[in-house]
Amino acid sequence: MTQSSTLDLYGFSINDRSGKVRWLAHELGLEVVEHRLEFGDQRSDDYLALNPYASIPTMIWRGETLTESTATCIYLAESFPDTGLAVFAKESCRYAYLRWLSLFAESFEMRLVEYMLAGAGIMPAELRAMHGDALKYRCDVLAKELPTSGYLVADRFTVADIVAAYSLRLAVGGGLIEFDAISGYLEPLMARPAAKASEFFASLDPS
Numbered sequence: 278m279t280q281s282s283t284l285d286l287y288g289f290s291i292n293d294r295s296g297k298v299r300w301l302a303h304e305l306g307l308e309v310v311e312h313r314l315e316f317g318d319q320r321s322d323d324y325l326a327l328n329p330y331a332s333i334p335t336m337i338w339r340g341e342t343l344t345e346s347t348a349t350c351i352y353l354a355e356s357f358p359d360t361g362l363a364v365f366a367k368e369s370c371r372y373a374y375l376r377w378l379s380l381f382a383e384s385f386e387m388r389l390v391e392y393m394l395a396g397a398g399i400m401p402a403e404l405r406a407m408h409g410d411a412l413k414y415r416c417d418v419l420a421k422e423l424p425t426s427g428y429l430v431a432d433r434f435t436v437a438d439i440v441a442a443y444s445l446r447l448a449v450g451g452g453l454i455e456f457d458a459i460s461g462y463l464e465p466l467m468a469r470p471a472a473k474a475s476e477f478f479a480s481l482d483p484s
């Protein structure tokens with residue numbers, strides 16, 4: 278295995294799910310080598326050789342090809358245990374960490390992506406109608422559950438905050454959550470140097 282600080286990152290843009298990995302890579306001090314695809318290139322033979330599911334992002338790190346953005350974030354964070362970015366099995370807040378990860382990656386992320394893309398005319402309009410009610414209800418619950426300061430778990434920034442921020446950025450951009458309702462949680466994330474360097478919040482932050 279090659280011990281390299283370079284991460285090859287295949288994605289469409291800064292706004293897609295590659296953003297979670299890009300932000301984390303900056304937190305970890307990894308050098309990101311960008312491979313930008315045009316929409317449609319995910320079905321090319323060259324790309325399918327990396328990711329047979331024809332989805333982005335795909336990462337290559339230390340000679341290993343990694344797919345699935347959330348799994349990759351957790352794996353990278355766990356590979357640098359001293360950073361505190363992962364919560365390990367014996368830590369008391371482990372369940373809270375796993376729950377936040379699942380809530381965002383499983384219950385919110387795909388629905389929010391489809392809701393937004395349907396609104397932009399990129400996916401069928403029915404998806405917006407299909408997800409709208411449940412998303413509005415759940416986003417109200419979520420806005421009340423989020424901490425008004427600090428991080429999601431363990432009084433420290435973890436990969437759960439990155440996964441959360443991806444959904445929250447979509448929810449705010451889609452008008453499902455008011456920015457002011459969750460600014461106490463989001464603003465410290467937006468101020469992180471690695472978040473800025475990765476332009477994670479560019480679509481949200483007009484400055």
Ligand SMILES: N[C@@H](CCC(=O)N[C@@H](CS)C(=O)NCC(=O)O)C(=O)O
Binds near residue numbers: 295
């Ligand atoms: N669970 C996957 C989802 C990947 C995914 O659906 N990516 C979208 C872009 S963010 C994509 O590749 N869309 C193009 C397509 O489905 O053809 C992950 O987190 O990596």
